[in-house]
Amino acid sequence: MAMPLSDPHRIDSAAVLGWYDRHARDLPWRVAPADRQRGVRPDPYRVWLSEVMLQQTTVAAVRKYFLRFTDLWPEVADLAAAPLDAVLREWAGLGYYARARNLHACAQAVVREHGGAFPTSSAELQRLPGIGAYTGAAIAAICFDEQIAVLDGNLDRVLARYYALDVPVREAKEDLRAALQASVPERAGDFAQAMMDLGATICAPRVASCLVCPLQPDCAAARAGEALLYPVKPEKTERPVRRGHAFVMTDAAGDVYLQSRPHKGLLAGMTEVPNSDWGVEPDGPAFPLDADWRHRGQVVHVFTHFRLELEVWSARVDGAMLDGGWWSEPAALKGEALPTLFRKVLARAGLD
DNA sequence: AAATCGGGGTC
DNA sequence: GACCCAGATTT
Numbered sequence: 538m539a540m541p542l543s544d545p546h547r548i549d550s551a552a553v554l555g556w557y558d559r560h561a562r563d564l565p566w567r568v569a570p571a572d573r574q575r576g577v578r579p580d581p582y583r584v585w586l587s588e589v590m591l592q593q594t595t596v597a598a599v600r601k602y603f604l605r606f607t608d609l610w611p612e613v614a615d616l617a618a619a620p621l622d623a624v625l626r627e628w629a630g631l632g633y634y635a636r637a638r639n640l641h642a643c644a645q646a647v648v649r650e651h652g653g654a655f656p657t658s659s660a661e662l663q664r665l666p667g668i669g670a671y672t673g674a675a676i677a678a679i680c681f682d683e684q685i686a687v688l689d690g691n692l693d694r695v696l697a698r699y700y701a702l703d704v705p706v707r708e709a710k711e712d713l714r715a716a717l718q719a720s721v722p723e724r725a726g727d728f729a730q731a732m733m734d735l736g737a738t739i740c741a742p743r744v745a746s747c748l749v750c751p752l753q754p755d756c757a758a759a760r761a762g763e764a765l766l767y768p769v770k771p772e773k774t775e776r777p778v779r780r781g782h783a784f785v786m787t788d789a790a791g792d793v794y795l796q797s798r799p800h801k802g803l804l805a806g807m808t809e810v811p812n813s814d815w816g817v818e819p820d821g822p823a824f825p826l827d828a829d830w831r832h833r834g835q836v837v838h839v840f841t842h843f844r845l846e847l848e849v850w851s852a853r854v855d856g857a858m859l860d861g862g863w864w865s866e867p868a869a870l871k872g873e874a875l876p877t878l879f880r881k882v883l884a885r886a887g888l889d
Numbered sequence: 890a891a892a893t894c895g896g897g898g899t900c
Numbered sequence: 901g902a903c904c905c906a907g908a909t910t911t
Contacts, residue, residue, distance in 0.1 A: 598897055630895090
């Protein structure tokens with residue numbers, strides 16, 4: 538494809554909407570197209586909550602978190618009034634924890650600065666914490682039918698195929714956005730959700746069901762029988778390995794020693810067991826105190842930009858001199874703000 | 890523009 | 901294992 542997209546072929550939005558009316562996914566935060574046509578409007582709070590949870594996260598992973606959050610906090614004012622600690626505990630395991638902090642800050646801003654009602658335009662929404670170009674457009678389109686391009690990872694793939702884009706999406710993002718913008722119909726919310734459903738079901742990463750796709754016959758990649766060649770991948774960088782040690786301490790009552798991570802950086806503000814720095818070179822264990830330490834094996838955890846290998850040690854430490862943390866009963870571990878990494882560590886030490 | 894920031898579903 | 905997901909924010 539010639540760059541930029543000087544005169545991009547319009548997407549047949551009527552065909553896409555017709556497909557959506559028959560094949561829309563049933564999701565807890567969604568108002569079905571038939572209900573929308575009858576005038577039912579989505580709840581901006583629920584749409585916003587789902588969109589933040591869905592950032593770089595699959596529908597399958599989000600579902601139970603969404604149900605739990607809306608059960609605990611049915612309206613934005615409920616979430617705004619909740620302690621941040623409670624929000625972090627409930628978010629534990631979902632990842633990208635800055636989202637949980639921004640979520641809480643955003644709820645408070647909506648209550649304090651907008652009278653408890655979400656702004657209705659993408660531009661205003663993007664001024665709120667944790668709402669960027671995608672999320673602002675998605676909320677504005679889905680809730681208020683703002684005719685704006687909603688471009689997520691699904692759309693990157695669908696459009697890269699539709700236009701047979703011969704460079705990585707990152708290099709043509711704004712061109713794709715302009716092309717999509719020119720195709721947005723009046724039913725902007727349904728169109729946005731339709732295109733995402735299309736990407737999630739028909740135009741999937743490893744399977745392209747072109748024969749039943751409403752974008753036929755306009756899709757350039759499908760015409761050439763080469764849908765899976767797109768999107769063109771950027772060069773991938775290899776993932777470095779970091780190594781360290783984690784120390785699981787229990788007292789006479791069987792309680793486990795926990796502490797909070799720093800409020801900035803990786804897993805910010807979440808709960809952990811004491812552990813070493815994570816270095817490139819293997820390092821000897823610097824035990825936090827003198828005890829009968831036993832090696833319990835290794836935990837491997839893969840983050841976005843490195844792979845972590847932690848040696849797990851445990852010891853019984855009665856009347857230990859420790860500062861800054863707290864002792865948690867094993868039965869209470871489930872409710873702690875423990876990210877998956879440290880749940881793996883505790884499981885390795887026999888405390889799951 | 891590039892780096893940082895998690896974890897799981899799925900092949 | 902590798903890929904990638906309804907991305908945002910910081911550097």
